[in-house]
Amino acid sequence: xxxxxxxxxxxxxxxxSAAFRVLGAVAGILVAGLVLLITxxxxxxxxxxxxxxxxxxxxxxxETAIYAxxxxxxxxxxxxxLRMKIWNIGADGQFLMGAWAAxxxxxxxxxxxxxVLLVMALVGAAAGAAWILIPALARAYWGVNEIITTLLLNFxxxxxxxxxxxxxxxxTKSAVVQSAPPVSANLPVFPGLDFLHxxxxxxxxxxxxxxxxxRSSTWGFEIDTIGGNPRAAAFAGINVPxxxxxxxxxxxAIAGLSGMIHLSGYAFRLNGGISTNYGxxxxxxxxxxxxxxxxxxxxxxxxxxxxxxxxxxxxxxxxTYIILAIYGAILLGIAIGExxxxxxxxxxxxxxxxxxxx
Amino acid sequence: MNAEAPGAQNAVEASGITKSFGGALALDGVDLxxxxxxxxxxxxxxxxxxxxxxxxxxxxxxxxxxxxxxxxVEHQFRNPAQAIAAGIGMVHQHxxxxxxxxxxxxxxxxxxxxPRLVTEKILVARARALMDELGLHVDxxxxxxxxxVGEQQRVEILRVLxxxxxxxxxxxxxxxxxxxxxHDLFGVMRQLVAAGRTVVFISHKLNEVLEVSDRxxxxxxxxxxxxxxTAGATARGLARxxxxxxxxxxxxHRRIDGSAVLTLAGVSARNSRGLIALSxxxxxxxxxxxxxxxxxxxxxxxxxxxxxxxxxxxxxxxITVDGTDLTNASxxxxxxxxxxxxxxxxxxxxxxxxxxxxxxxxxxxxRTDELSAGKQLKRTAVVRFAExxxxxxxxxxxxxxxxxxxxxxGNQQRLVAHREALVGRRLLIAAHPTRGLDVLATQEVQSAxxxxxxxxxxxxxxxxxxxxxxxxSDRIAVMYEGRIMGMFDRGDxxxxxxxxxxxxxAEEAFAP
Ligand SMILES: Nc1ncnc2c1ncn2[C@@H]1O[C@H](COP(=O)(O)OP(=O)(O)O)[C@@H](O)[C@H]1O
Ligand SMILES: [Mg+2]
Numbered sequence: 071x072x073x074x075x076x077x078x079x080x081x082x083x084x085x086x087s088a089a090f091r092v093l094g095a096v097a098g099i100l101v102a103g104l105v106l107l108i109t110x111x112x113x114x115x116x117x118x119x120x121x122x123x124x125x126x127x128x129x130x131x132x133e134t135a136i137y138a139x140x141x142x143x144x145x146x147x148x149x150x151x152l153r154m155k156i157w158n159i160g161a162d163g164q165f166l167m168g169a170w171a172a173x174x175x176x177x178x179x180x181x182x183x184x185x186v187l188l189v190m191a192l193v194g195a196a197a198g199a200a201w202i203l204i205p206a207l208a209r210a211y212w213g214v215n216e217i218i219t220t221l222l223l224n225f226x227x228x229x230x231x232x233x234x235x236x237x238x239x240x241x242t243k244s245a246v247v248q249s250a251p252p253v254s255a256n257l258p259v260f261p262g263l264d265f266l267h268x269x270x271x272x273x274x275x276x277x278x279x280x281x282x283x284x285r286s287s288t289w290g291f292e293i294d295t296i297g298g299n300p301r302a303a304a305f306a307g308i309n310v311p312x313x314x315x316x317x318x319x320x321x322x323a324i325a326g327l328s329g330m331i332h333l334s335g336y337a338f339r340l341n342g343g344i345s346t347n348y349g350x351x352x353x354x355x356x357x358x359x360x361x362x363x364x365x366x367x368x369x370x371x372x373x374x375x376x377x378x379x380x381x382x383x384x385x386x387x388x389x390t391y392i393i394l395a396i397y398g399a400i401l402l403g404i405a406i407g408e409x410x411x412x413x414x415x416x417x418x419x420x421x422x423x424x425x426x427x428x
Numbered sequence: 429m430n431a432e433a434p435g436a437q438n439a440v441e442a443s444g445i446t447k448s449f450g451g452a453l454a455l456d457g458v459d460l461x462x463x464x465x466x467x468x469x470x471x472x473x474x475x476x477x478x479x480x481x482x483x484x485x486x487x488x489x490x491x492x493x494x495x496x497x498x499x500x501v502e503h504q505f506r507n508p509a510q511a512i513a514a515g516i517g518m519v520h521q522h523x524x525x526x527x528x529x530x531x532x533x534x535x536x537x538x539x540x541x542x543p544r545l546v547t548e549k550i551l552v553a554r555a556r557a558l559m560d561e562l563g564l565h566v567d568x569x570x571x572x573x574x575x576x577v578g579e580q581q582r583v584e585i586l587r588v589l590x591x592x593x594x595x596x597x598x599x600x601x602x603x604x605x606x607x608x609x610x611h612d613l614f615g616v617m618r619q620l621v622a623a624g625r626t627v628v629f630i631s632h633k634l635n636e637v638l639e640v641s642d643r644x645x646x647x648x649x650x651x652x653x654x655x656x657x658t659a660g661a662t663a664r665g666l667a668r669x670x671x672x673x674x675x676x677x678x679x680x681h682r683r684i685d686g687s688a689v690l691t692l693a694g695v696s697a698r699n700s701r702g703l704i705a706l707s708x709x710x711x712x713x714x715x716x717x718x719x720x721x722x723x724x725x726x727x728x729x730x731x732x733x734x735x736x737x738x739x740x741x742x743x744x745x746x747i748t749v750d751g752t753d754l755t756n757a758s759x760x761x762x763x764x765x766x767x768x769x770x771x772x773x774x775x776x777x778x779x780x781x782x783x784x785x786x787x788x789x790x791x792x793x794x795r796t797d798e799l800s801a802g803k804q805l806k807r808t809a810v811v812r813f814a815e816x817x818x819x820x821x822x823x824x825x826x827x828x829x830x831x832x833x834x835x836x837x838g839n840q841q842r843l844v845a846h847r848e849a850l851v852g853r854r855l856l857i858a859a860h861p862t863r864g865l866d867v868l869a870t871q872e873v874q875s876a877x878x879x880x881x882x883x884x885x886x887x888x889x890x891x892x893x894x895x896x897x898x899x900x901s902d903r904i905a906v907m908y909e910g911r912i913m914g915m916f917d918r919g920d921x922x923x924x925x926x927x928x929x930x931x932x933x934a935e936e937a938f939a940p
Contacts, residue, residue: 285807287804287805288794288795289803291787291805294783294787295783295791298780298782298783299781299782301776301777302777302778302779302780302791303780304739305739305769305771305778305791306759306760306792307738307758307759307760307763308760309758
C-alpha cells in the first residue's frame with residue numbers, strides 16, 4: 071500500500087511560488103466555471119464576456135486602470151508595512167481621511183488647478199499619515215497591537231466622512247443629497263485617452279521606487295531587518311521605534327494620497343461610499359503578493375480587472391452573490407497555491423504486514 | 429550485549445538505519461542496541477546524526493532503510509503516536525509545552541487517556557498521582573511560563589512517561605540547564621533506569637556522559653563509530669572518537685600592563701523587569717588581554733554585556749572605551765568605536781534567521797563605504813564581503829543566499845563570532861561564546877578569541893563554565909548578584925576561592 075504525505079520544503083523559491091499562485095487562480099476559475107455550469111449558465115460565454123469587458127475595448131482597459139489605481143496604492147501601503155511584519159488594516163480609513171482632507175481644500179479654494187491639486191495631494195497624504203500616527207506611536211513605544219487600532223480607526227474615519235457629507239460640507243446647491251460639493255480641481259486625463267486620469271502613474275512610480283528601496287538601499291535593508299528580528303535590528307544599531315513610526319506614517323501617507331487621487335481623478339466629490347472597499351482589496355492583494363512589489367502590481371491589476379468584469383457581468387444579469395462567490399473561489403485558489411508552493415508530496419511504500427499489532 | 433534469554437530481550441535494536449535529506453546522507457547504516465535498565469549515551473559532534481537517529485526511533489522521521497525492533501517486535505512507525513504506543517517517547521531540544529496552561533493541563537493535552545469530561549480538580553489529582561508514581565514532582569497548578577527551564581523539562585519528561593513510555597530519549601537535555609538543574613536531571617535519569625526503564629541521553633559534553641551513562645555509542649558523520657561501556661572510558665579518548673582527530677588548544681597566559689581599552693567606573697543598571705541587575709561595577713580591560721567573568725548565570729552578566737554595547741541604559745557610572753566617554757552612547761556609536769559583541773542569545777539577538785546569510789554577514793558593516801554609497805547598498809560588494817566572511821569563518825552553507833536559519837547552530841555561531849571579531853577591533857565582548865558547541869567548534873571559537881587578543885584587542889569573556897574561564901583568561905573577575913566580588917590574575921586564581929565567590933561567600937573566600 072502506498073501513502074502520500076506532505077513535507078515542508080527546506081527552501082522557498084520565488085518562481086515556484088509565483089507559478090503556484092497562477093495555477094491556484096486558474097483552479098479557482100475552473101471551480102467558478104463548474105458552479106456556473108451547475109446553475110445552468112454557459113461559463114465560456116461569460117468568460118468571453120468578462121474578457122471582452124476588460125480587454126475588448128479601450129474603455130474597458132481604461133476603467134480597469136482606474137479601479138486599479140486605489141487598489142494598487144492601498145496595496146503598496148499595506149505591503150510596505152508588511153515588510154516590517156506590521157499589519158496596517160486601516161488603509162481604508164487613511165484613504166477616507168486623505169479624500170476628506172483633500173475635499174476640505176478642493177471645495178473651499180478655486181485657485182490654479184495644478185497648485186490646488188498639489189496642495190490637495192500634500193494635505194491628503196498628511197491626513198492619511200496623521201490617521202495612523204497614534205497606532206504607530208502606540209505600537210512603537212508601548213507594543214500595542216496595530217491590527218486592532220488601525221482597524222477600529224476605519225470606522226471612525228467613515229463616521230467622520232458621513233458627518234461631513236451629511237452635515238457641514240453637504241452640497242445644498244445640487245440634487246446630490248448625501249455628498250460634498252465637487253472639488254474645484256480635477257486630475258487631467260491622459261492625453262489621447264477618454265477616462266483614465268494621470269493618477270494612474272502614481273502606483274507605477276511608487277512600485278518602482280519601493281522595488282528599488284528594498285532591492286538596493288540601506289533603508290530597505292534596515293526595514294527588512296526589523297521585520298525579520300527587531301532585537302537583531304536594535305543589536306545592529308538601528309533605532310527600531312523611530313523606524314516603525316516613520317514606516318507606518320509612510321504607509322498612512324500612501325493610503326491618504328490614494329484617497330486624494332481617487333477623489334480628484336474619478337469621484338470628484340466626497341461621499342460615504344467613495345471607498346468601495348479599496349482598502350480591503352489592497353490588503354488582499356498585498357497579503358497574497360507576500361511582500362513582493364512586482365507580484366503586487368500583477369495581482370492588483372488582476373483584481374481590478376476581476377472587479378470590473380464583475381460589474382459588466384452584473385449588468386448582464388448575473389447575481390451579485392454568484393460574482394462574489396467567483397471572486398472568493400479565485401482568491402482562495404491563489405491563497406492555497408501560495409501555501410502549496412511551500413510543500414511537496416512524498417509517496418511512501420508502506421507494508422501493513424510489518425505494522426505491529428498493539 | 430545481545431542477551432538471548434527470553435524475557436531479557438533488548439529494549440530497542442535498530443540496525444542498518446539510513447536516512448538522507450535531499451541527497452545529503454545524514455545516517456549511513458547505523459546500528460543501535462538499547463538494553464533495558466540502562467542510561468545509554470549517544471555522543472557525537474553537531475550534525476553527527478544523533479537527533480535524526482532518535483527521531484527515526486521515535487517515529488518522527490521514517491528511515492530510508494533499516495529495521496527498528498522494539499522489545500522483540502519489528503515496527504515501522506509512521507508517526508510518533510505509534511512509537512509511543514510501542515513504549516518509545518522523546519523529549520526534544522525545543523520544548524512543546526503550552527505556556528499559558530497549567531502543568532496538569534499540559535500533562536493531559538492530546539493524551540488518549542484523558543477523560544472526556546473533566547474538571548481542573550480531576551486533572552490536578554491525576555497529575556499528582558502520576559508524579560507520586562514516578563517520584564518526579566512539579567506543582568501541577570503552576571502555569572508553564574512560571575516554571576524554570578529545568579522544571580519545564582521535567583514536565584516534558586512526565587508528559588512522555590504518562591503516555592506509557594518505557595524508553596525515554598532526551599535530546600541534549602542539559603544544553604538549556606544550569607549546572608544544578610543538570611545534576612537534578614541526572615538523579616531523575618538514574619531513578620528511571622533503576623525502575624527498569626531505558627534512557628537515551630544525547631549530549632556532546634564528555635564529562636556529563638561519563639558521569640551519568642552506563643554505555644556510550646559514538647556517532648561521527650552519520651556513521652556508527654563504537655558502542656562501549658562507560659566504565660574505563662576517558663574524556664580524551666571519547667573526544668578523539670567524536671572528532672576523529674586530536675587537537676589541543678594552546679593558550680599562553682600573559683600579564684599585560686598596557687593602557688585600558690575598556691573602563692567601567694561605578695556602573696549600575698536595571699534588568700528588563702526593572703530590578704537592579706548591576707551595582708557599582710568597576711572593571712578594566714586592557715588591550716591584549718582576555719578578562720574572564722565567572723559567575724552563575726543570572727547574576728548580572730547579561731546586563732553587563734548589554735550596558736557596554738549600548739543595548740541597555742546605565743543607571744549610574746561611566747563607561748570609557750579607548751579614553752572616549754561612551755556612557756549611554758547608542759549601539760551604533762559603540763560599534764563604530766571598535767566594540768564587537770557575541771551575544772548570549774545569538775539566534776534571538778545576533779541574527780535574522782529568516783534573512784539570507786549575506787544579510788547577516790553585513791548586519792554590522794552595511795553602512796561602511798565598502799558596502800554602501802550614501803543610501804545605496806553595493807549589492808555585489810555585499811555578496812563578496814559575505815563570501816569572504818563565510819570562507820574565513822569556515823561556515824558551511826549552500827550559498828550566501830540561503831536563509832541563515834537553515835544552517836546548523838554551530839555554523840550560525842561561527843558566522844556571528846567572526847563577524848563580531850571584525851567589529852571588535854579594540855574590544856570584543858563574548859557572552860557564552862561556546863555554549864552548545866561541540867568540541868571542534870568550541871576550539872575554533874576559542875582560537876578566534878585568542879587571535880583577537882594576540883592582535884592587541886581586549887576581550888571580555890563571560891561564561892558560566894568555570895573550566896572555560898580558567899582556560900582562556902589572563903585575568904578573572906567573579907560576579908555575584910550584580911557585583912564584582914573579586915579580581916584575580918590567572919596565576920593567583922584558585923578554583924575553590926572562585927567557587928566560593930560565585931556563591932556569594934566573600935568572607936570565607938578572602939579568609940586567611
Ligand atoms: N530536516 C532536515 N533537513 C535537512 N537536513 C537535515 C535535517 N535534519 C538534519 N539534517 C542534516 O542531517 C545531519 C545530521 O543532523 P542531526 O541529526 O540534527 O545531528 P545532531 O543531532 O547529531 O547534531 C546534519 O548534516 C543536518 O544538517
Ligand atoms: Mg541534535
